Amino acid sequence: MTAVQSSERAEKAESGRSVRDYLSSHLREYGLLFALIAIMAFFQIVTDGTLLRAVNVTNLLLQNSYIVIMALGMLVVIVSGNIDLSVGSVMGFIGALAAVMIVNWDQSVFLTIIVCLVAGGLIGAAQGYWIAYWKIPSFIVTLAGMLVFRGLSLWLLEGQSVGPFPREFQVIANGFVADIFPTGVGEALAGVFDVRRLNVLALGFGILAAAALVWIGLRQRARNRSYGIVDEPRSFFVARNAIVAAAIIFITYKLSTFRGLPNVLLTMGALTIIYAFLTQNTVIGRRIYALGGNAKAAKLSGIKTERLTFLAFVNMGILAAAAGLVFAARLNTATPKAGFALELDVIAAVFIGGASMSGGVGTIVGAVVGAFLMGVLNNGMSIMGIGIDYQQMIKGLVLLAAVVFDVYNKQKQG
Amino acid sequence: MSTLLEMREITKEFPGVRALDRVSIAVRQGEIHAICGENGAGKSTLMKVLSGVYPAGSYEGEIVFEGEPVAFRDIRDSEARGIIIIHQELALVPQLSIAENIFLGNERAVRGVIDWRETNRRTEELLAKVGLNEPPTSKVDSIGVGKQQLVEIAKALSKDVKLLILDEPTAALQENDSRKLLDLMLELKAQGVTCIIISHKLGEVGYVADTVTVIRDGTTISTLDAADGLGEDRIVRDMVGRDMTHRFPEHARSPGEVLLEVENWSVWHPEHADRRVIKDACFTVRSGEVVGIAGLMGSGRTELAMSIFGRSYGRNITGEIRLRGQPVDVGTVPRAIDAGISYVTEDRKSLGLVLDETVRFNTTLANLESVSSGGVLNRNEETRVAEKYRDALAIRTPTVFQKAVNLSGGNQQKVVLAKWLNTRPDVLILDEPTRGIDVGAKYEIYTIINELAAEGKGVVMISSEMPELIGMCDRIYVMNEGALVGELTAAEASQERIMSLIVNE
Numbered sequence: 001m002t003a004v005q006s007s008e009r010a011e012k013a014e015s016g017r018s019v020r021d022y023l024s025s026h027l028r029e030y031g032l033l034f035a036l037i038a039i040m041a042f043f044q045i046v047t048d049g050t051l052l053r054a055v056n057v058t059n060l061l062l063q064n065s066y067i068v069i070m071a072l073g074m075l076v077v078i079v080s081g082n083i084d085l086s087v088g089s090v091m092g093f094i095g096a097l098a099a100v101m102i103v104n105w106d107q108s109v110f111l112t113i114i115v116c117l118v119a120g121g122l123i124g125a126a127q128g129y130w131i132a133y134w135k136i137p138s139f140i141v142t143l144a145g146m147l148v149f150r151g152l153s154l155w156l157l158e159g160q161s162v163g164p165f166p167r168e169f170q171v172i173a174n175g176f177v178a179d180i181f182p183t184g185v186g187e188a189l190a191g192v193f194d195v196r197r198l199n200v201l202a203l204g205f206g207i208l209a210a211a212a213l214v215w216i217g218l219r220q221r222a223r224n225r226s227y228g229i230v231d232e233p234r235s236f237f238v239a240r241n242a243i244v245a246a247a248i249i250f251i252t253y254k255l256s257t258f259r260g261l262p263n264v265l266l267t268m269g270a271l272t273i274i275y276a277f278l279t280q281n282t283v284i285g286r287r288i289y290a291l292g293g294n295a296k297a298a299k300l301s302g303i304k305t306e307r308l309t310f311l312a313f314v315n316m317g318i319l320a321a322a323a324g325l326v327f328a329a330r331l332n333t334a335t336p337k338a339g340f341a342l343e344l345d346v347i348a349a350v351f352i353g354g355a356s357m358s359g360g361v362g363t364i365v366g367a368v369v370g371a372f373l374m375g376v377l378n379n380g381m382s383i384m385g386i387g388i389d390y391q392q393m394i395k396g397l398v399l400l401a402a403v404v405f406d407v408y409n410k411q412k413q414g
Numbered sequence: 415m416s417t418l419l420e421m422r423e424i425t426k427e428f429p430g431v432r433a434l435d436r437v438s439i440a441v442r443q444g445e446i447h448a449i450c451g452e453n454g455a456g457k458s459t460l461m462k463v464l465s466g467v468y469p470a471g472s473y474e475g476e477i478v479f480e481g482e483p484v485a486f487r488d489i490r491d492s493e494a495r496g497i498i499i500i501h502q503e504l505a506l507v508p509q510l511s512i513a514e515n516i517f518l519g520n521e522r523a524v525r526g527v528i529d530w531r532e533t534n535r536r537t538e539e540l541l542a543k544v545g546l547n548e549p550p551t552s553k554v555d556s557i558g559v560g561k562q563q564l565v566e567i568a569k570a571l572s573k574d575v576k577l578l579i580l581d582e583p584t585a586a587l588q589e590n591d592s593r594k595l596l597d598l599m600l601e602l603k604a605q606g607v608t609c610i611i612i613s614h615k616l617g618e619v620g621y622v623a624d625t626v627t628v629i630r631d632g633t634t635i636s637t638l639d640a641a642d643g644l645g646e647d648r649i650v651r652d653m654v655g656r657d658m659t660h661r662f663p664e665h666a667r668s669p670g671e672v673l674l675e676v677e678n679w680s681v682w683h684p685e686h687a688d689r690r691v692i693k694d695a696c697f698t699v700r701s702g703e704v705v706g707i708a709g710l711m712g713s714g715r716t717e718l719a720m721s722i723f724g725r726s727y728g729r730n731i732t733g734e735i736r737l738r739g740q741p742v743d744v745g746t747v748p749r750a751i752d753a754g755i756s757y758v759t760e761d762r763k764s765l766g767l768v769l770d771e772t773v774r775f776n777t778t779l780a781n782l783e784s785v786s787s788g789g790v791l792n793r794n795e796e797t798r799v800a801e802k803y804r805d806a807l808a809i810r811t812p813t814v815f816q817k818a819v820n821l822s823g824g825n826q827q828k829v830v831l832a833k834w835l836n837t838r839p840d841v842l843i844l845d846e847p848t849r850g851i852d853v854g855a856k857y858e859i860y861t862i863i864n865e866l867a868a869e870g871k872g873v874v875m876i877s878s879e880m881p882e883l884i885g886m887c888d889r890i891y892v893m894n895e896g897a898l899v900g901e902l903t904a905a906e907a908s909q910e911r912i913m914s915l916i917v918n919e
């Protein structure tokens with residue numbers, strides 16, 4: 001055997017090992033993506049294609065938007081090593097506040113939104129204060145908050161449902177972005193795809209988003225290569241990006257054949273990007289991971305851990321308020337029951353997305369995918385007509401399975 | 415007097431380390447036997463072998479108790495034979511009462527229902543035996559540490575103890591509580607209980623012990639009999655007497671101006687407000703100087719360092735800190751860092767590193783400003799900084815993206831050092847910088863310390879290993895029970911002098 005051959009062989013063995021290593025250390029991310037695809041495929045088949053019909057895709061996004069928005073804040077709270085059980089109640093309370101302000105007190109929509117977001121921040125501050133500066137476990141403080149704000153919404157609404165909202169408030173959740181392209185273009189394309197109508201803006205947006213994602217991925221990959229980081233094998237990179245890009249284009253295509261881009265999708269998308277950037281690329285994000293990963297080491301490294309914990313809860317409060325506005329706008333009424341037990345769905349989404357109860361671990365993208373995974377499960381099972389009893393059981397088992405998978409994976413590596 | 419316990423040629427190995435090397439010890443019936451040795455000499459390991467924490471089969475050698483060979487599989491086994499250890503960290507449940515603690519796991523019960531009258535009656539008897547005047551229903555966390563120690567002893571007596579082992583029983587006690595405890599030991603001896611006491615404090619060893627066994631580096635050095643007179647000098651020499659060869663890199667230093675001055679520094683315990691942990695400490699560090707702080711574990715060295723570093727320990731702190739002659743406020747960690755002080759923690763795993771994060775993450779953590787602008791991290795710059803320190807400190811890792819948990823102890827320690835060097839400090843306080851790392855890595859850490867001093871930084875080195883201090887430092891402060899009790903220059907310092915400053919307190 002020549003030297004060249006043997007070195008080639010060694011290289012091959014080397015790359016085989018690195019693929020395996022890579023896969024085992026990133027099993028969680030691929031597993032989550034794969035699970036989402038598998039679940040969608042499953043429901044697509046058993047519901048005879050209802051799941052991915054344009055109207056249902058739109059519905060899926062609207063139904064889960066407030067969960068996703070709160071999951072962003074919850075991810076930050078959980079990464080910092082805490083938990084927030086009050087978000088469902090806070091969400092309901094803010095919805096009630098908005099309804100009372102607009103319907104009963106005749107305040108403008110703009111002022112109401114500002115007041116509601118500030119109120120959310122204050123609620124977060126009130127809870128964060130005890131947790132951060134008095135070291136009272138977040139479980140207890142937010143459990144108290146859950147009861148207090150549930151009671152406050154009841155009090156504020158006097159036990160009644162309040163609504164309906166004016167049109168300009170409803171568009172927060174139920175509005176769609178108007179197509180800016182001339183109708184002729186849409187009609188021509190609709191002819192090509194053989195559909196009734198087509199929103200060019202929505203489709204174009206999807207194609208651009210997919211292209212941007214691939215471009216960012218390529219840039220990251222090139223940079224990693226230049227630093228010699230153990231990188232994702234090429235085949236994985238191509239397959240993952242192809243699937244994600246295709247999914248984005250497919251979903252926006254579906255949306256474009258219905259009513260176009262929902263306003264709330266833009267809000268959700270923008271917030272997701274902002275929080276992904278905040279957690280991964282900023283000093284404050286880095287410090288939150290350090291705080292959750294090892295609070296003592298973080299403190300001894302000069303990180304103001306109390307203030308950071310406090311801010312995580314303020315942020316959570318603002319996002320819960322935003323979710324409350326979306327929820328109220330979507331239902332077009334505020335009810336005393338709004339947001340009941342929703343905190344559990346939010347927390348479940350974050351844990352399914354790979355966050356760790358002990359803090360320091362978790363990603364925004366994981367939490368968002370986790371939220372949609374739960375959303376698809378809910379939606380698919382409802383379409384199939386499965387009773388709420390079975391739905392609860394299945395969701396519970398999915399959560400357990402996701403976390404068991406995490407722990408098993410970690411033990412195997414450790 | 416007959417022999418109660420004999421441990422013959424006990425050898426215990428951990429991966430890569432021989433903790434005990436053919437240690438033998440014989441304890442006579444009814445005596446108080448002291449085991450002396452430095453931190454890490456193997457005393458605790460030997461006691462763990464005896465009590466079954468390391469089960470039979472995991473060590474070599476033979477244990478003979480009451481004339482017959484024994485092989486304990488766990489602590490329950492050894493307790494069943496009447497061998498009971500009281501550890502330095504007390505094993506009491508603070509929220510339970512004295513009586514509940516004494517009979518924990520051994521409840522006075524009839525078919526699962528506790529007989530409180532019997533429990534309290536027996537507790538009162540036992541408390542009378544140890545001379546503790548407290549109602550059996552008092553909660554353990556409402557009595558002081560000294561009394562808690564007595565509760566532990568009462569608990570041991572409740573189990574029909576034949577051999578009572580006390581691991582540094584007076585380490586956390588005040589002077590008069592220590593004395594009471596030692597007197598109790600003498601009383602128990604009069605009642606026929608055999609005791610082993612592990613202690614560094616030669617004063618108390620001389621007071622109670624009939625026999626002293628000195629252990630060093632995992633071997634028995636000597637066994638001395640009180641009848642022949644316990645020469646403290648002899649014990650000290652036996653405890654530290656290893657020779658020092660080229661374990662430290664060459665260095666020539668010329669200390670410059672005074673960088674750090676700490677004056678009348680007093681610190682109170684964060685929970686026990688009446689306990690002064692640091693007593694009027696004064697010391698200085700010059701530019702380009704390596705200053706050592708010697709002392710035993712629990713002498714207050716870490717507390718001193720942490721209280722200086724942003725008041726990370728203690729409360730009601732008084733005293734003054736000056737940097738280059740100017741008084742500075744180092745009341746919080748960020749301020750201490752800004753002032754140019756760094757503290758490399760003793761426990762790198764729980765206090766130094768975020769283990770599940772990368773080398774890069776940990777390297778930049780204490781100075782993220784240096785790799786960011788406007789609050790946004792520059793990942794490329796971050797990687798460059800991490801790689802700079804990886805090369806400078808020879809951190810052995812495939813890439814700076816490796817998780818810290820996967821590195822060896824020595825390399826983890828270098829990552830912690832890198833983190834602090836990245837804050838560009840003037841004064842570095844290193845707390846046990848070489849604990850638990852192998853000889854080669856130690857040499858590298860020493861070399862780094864020498865380079866830091868050569869750059870004009872002031873280094874404070876806290877260590878339990880006296881040879882290390884003597885080999886590395888220009889001056890050594892000796893600490894005992896919260897006070898700096900002596901200062902030695904490099905020329906004056908010897909292990910005997912340091913040890914005698916500690917034990918002659």
